[in-house]
């Protein structure tokens with residue numbers, strides 16, 4: 001960046017003017033005075049790239065600032081900062097790379113892209129000597145990436161547990177409070193505008209998995225991409241699972257779980273997964289209701305921290321984008337850049353089968369002598385120790401609810417397969433991992 005002159009203003013291009021982009025433009029317009037004071041020079045809108053010039057928008061943009069030529073906009077010499085809020089992989093990736101090559105600093109909210117191909121973007125930013133910030137990509141308005149990257153940079157993070165998808169939290173909360181089934185709760189989420197018409201990315205855990213990859217990379221200073229994340233969504237969660245959780249004083253949440261665990265040869269490895277799990281109602285994450293998000297961080301020196309707030313929505317997400325924009329603008333004026341990627345620890349990602357967790361298993365069995373012993377033996381044969389067993393009798397059958405101690409996921413799934421093969425087992429009615437308690 002040597003040779004850069006201190007500019008008397010900074011010019012920002014916004015790519016995409018949808019839910020988030022329109023609110024970014026609004027805040028840039030409404031808060032121009034404060035932003036100038038905080039940055040040190042005015043931050044002016046240079047242009048807004050849109051797909052259709054005549055589309056309805058939630059913000060008024062002067063006609064001469066609108067363009068359908070996003071490539072042309074990011075290639076302009078007078079653009080210092082680029083906000084990418086188009087989403088998806090292409091053309092977002094090419095646009096960000098072009099912006100960096102042309103010397104712009106970039107702010108993005110694009111978790112899908114960061115989780116799939118972050119390293120390509122980080123390397124381009126490093127090469128260009130520019131910033132790439134993306135606080136809005138994980139848990140919307142909640143400051144979580146900067147705390148991991150900066151505030152906790154002197155500590156050793158060992159675990160991150162997050163409710164990072166608002167749509168699924170809303171659905172599970174509805175199922176818990178009203179006894180609704182998954183389909184009914186999803187319909188309500190769609191009516192209220194939380195869930196998309198095609199809710200697959202949220203409901204099947206893809207959105208949370210992208211966020212988990214980003215969190216794990218920052219927390220553990222290693223490269224973790226979306227394909228490294230074990231993923232299960234919530235579409236198979238039944239009203240019976242939710243009731244079973246209630247019966248044991250727990251609640252079902254879709255969790256993004258990032259942990260440091262012992263891997264092969266005693267080396268520390270990263271375990272990262274997204275799946276529904278039962279957590280005790282006493283856990284701070286259990287009180288995260290409706291479409292809110294929260295991220296619970298455990299670190300060696302600080303202990304336990306929780307970050308809570310709105311994880312989605314145009315205006316909250318734009319708050320995080322603007323926060324990043326002020327930072328990259330200040331860096332730009334100071335002729336410096338913030339911390340880039342930190343992947344020095346280069347830890348391997350542990351396969352799901354080797355990840356240690358606990359299972360809650362509800363089984364319908366014949367109600368006769370020896371059944372409990374046979375079920376206990378099946379657990380023991382796979383090296384799984386039982387923590388609690390509860391039995392509820394019915395007419396001629398009984399339901400056993402077993403909660404295991406921590407074992408590898410492979411041992412636990414082998415136990416469930418074994419149970420399903422047993423003659424005395426009529427049906428395994430609910431299987432769910434249990435999190436949020438240390439053994």
Ligand SMILES: NC(=O)c1ccc[n+]([C@@H]2O[C@H](COP(=O)([O-])OP(=O)(O)OC[C@H]3O[C@@H](n4cnc5c(N)ncnc54)[C@H](O)[C@@H]3O)[C@@H](O)[C@H]2O)c1
Pocket residue numbers: 015016017018019020021049050051052068070084085086087088091109110111112136137140311312313314317
């Ligand atoms: N909405 C949220 O709550 C939220 C929260 C966190 C992060 N994000 C992320 O923010 C980004 C934007 O999300 P959104 O909800 O605003 O989506 P959106 O669909 O409302 O907006 C995206 C806009 O980009 C436009 N677009 C598409 N291709 C374009 C192109 N080539 N050139 C110019 N414009 C183009 C679309 O027409 C659309 O208006 C995504 O990466 C998303 O994951 C959104």
Ligand SMILES: N[C@@H](CCO)C(=O)O
Pocket residue numbers: 139140164165166167168194202207311312313
């Ligand atoms: N669809 C996401 C938006 C925020 O990334 C959610 O429901 O949380």
Ligand code: NA
Pocket residue numbers: 135136137138139140141142143144145320
């Ligand atoms: Na955030």
